[in-house]
Amino acid sequence: MTSEGMKKMDYNVLFDITYGLYVVSSKNGDIKNGLIANTVFQVTAEPIAISVCINKQNYTHDIIRESGRFCISILTEDTPMKLIGLFGFRSGREIDKFAGVKTISASGGSPVLAEHCIGYLECNLRQEVDVGTHTLFIGELYDAKVLKKDKPLTYTHYYEVKKGTTPKAAPTYRRPIDSNEAGTGNREVSQKYRCEICGYLYDPSKGDFSQNIKPGTAFEDLPSEWRCPVCGAPKDSFIKE
Numbered sequence: 434m435t436s437e438g439m440k441k442m443d444y445n446v447l448f449d450i451t452y453g454l455y456v457v458s459s460k461n462g463d464i465k466n467g468l469i470a471n472t473v474f475q476v477t478a479e480p481i482a483i484s485v486c487i488n489k490q491n492y493t494h495d496i497i498r499e500s501g502r503f504c505i506s507i508l509t510e511d512t513p514m515k516l517i518g519l520f521g522f523r524s525g526r527e528i529d530k531f532a533g534v535k536t537i538s539a540s541g542g543s544p545v546l547a548e549h550c551i552g553y554l555e556c557n558l559r560q561e562v563d564v565g566t567h568t569l570f571i572g573e574l575y576d577a578k579v580l581k582k583d584k585p586l587t588y589t590h591y592y593e594v595k596k597g598t599t600p601k602a603a604p605t606y607r608r609p610i611d612s613n614e615a616g617t618g619n620r621e622v623s624q625k626y627r628c629e630i631c632g633y634l635y636d637p638s639k640g641d642f643s644q645n646i647k648p649g650t651a652f653e654d655l656p657s658e659w660r661c662p663v664c665g666a667p668k669d670s671f672i673k674e
Contacts, residue, residue, distance in 0.1 A: 452588035454508050456520050457485050458544045459493055461500035465531060465544050468493045469521035471588045473505055481574040483556050486567050492525040497558065497570055504543030504555040510584040512549040514595060514643055514662045522631040522664035540576035552579040625674040626652045631664035634674060 458467030472486035485503060487494045497503045508517075519530055535547040539555035546553075556572025563569075626635045635641065635655075640648040643662045646655065652671065659668055 454512075454517070454586045454588055454591050456506040456508065456546055456550075457487065457493060457497075457503055458506065459496040459500050459503045460542050460544060461496045464496060466493045466496050466525035467506075467520055467530060467544065468525075469517055470505075476571065482559065482571055483554055483574060484569055484571045486564070486569050488567050494568060498561070498568075501558045502541050502543060502556065502575070503558065503570060503572055504539050504541075504545060504553055506546040506553050507551040508546075508586040509549045509551055509581075510586045510590055512586050515665065516549060517591070517595075518631065518661070518664040539578075547580075550580055551583050551585055552581075553577065624652060626671040627674045628661045628664065628666050629670050629672055630666040631661065633661050633663040635671065 452471035453473060454469065454471050455473050456467045457470045457473070458465065468487070468491055470485055470487065472484075474484050476482045476484050483505065485505065487497065516534075519534075523530060531544055536544045537547050539545050539553055541555050541557070543555050545555075553576075554574060555576040557575045558570055558572045560571040561568055562571070623637050625637070627633070628635075635652055637651050638648055640646040640650050641659075641662055644659060646659070655668060657668065660666060661670065
């Protein structure tokens, strides 16, 4: 396809594909890690096979390949943003993501979230498909359990209600809309600030309900200890939008 033909495509239609939001984890020996993923699908019924798509740069990618197993914790709709930020925007090469997080173990030893989790699916790795920047891991279901009845967290709810963002390493990354595209508005009264770490946009007109910041609170008036509700970055990590 020519570059001219590519320009004519409306990429916004991709945002109408529905997704869930999950923590994909794995354990290799004493090492365990997990990340947020939304590209999780059941691909066959007999035998039951599940696929996950993971960026090759993610630490969990290496652990899945070495262990030959992965596990999916299905998140609840009320999952706190701090938990999503921990698994979605922090690196397991730098911190132990599971430190301080309540877990249980699936039959194969994979860590499962004990809270904010509807249930889990643990799979033995059967096939890898190289898709460029990512690897599509396909596994056969090994263990599964429903932990509670609740509403599952969808990507639409995360993006539109929780105002979450997507890491650049994610297969469904959405680039921020710049001010020329979105319109400048009243910059004096409602100046917005964006987190340089995860892309979260602080909008004064909406405030931050997760930290009891009322709508109408200017960024400059936020407490010095306020941190990004998605990735936990400090206030000085934000820049004017």
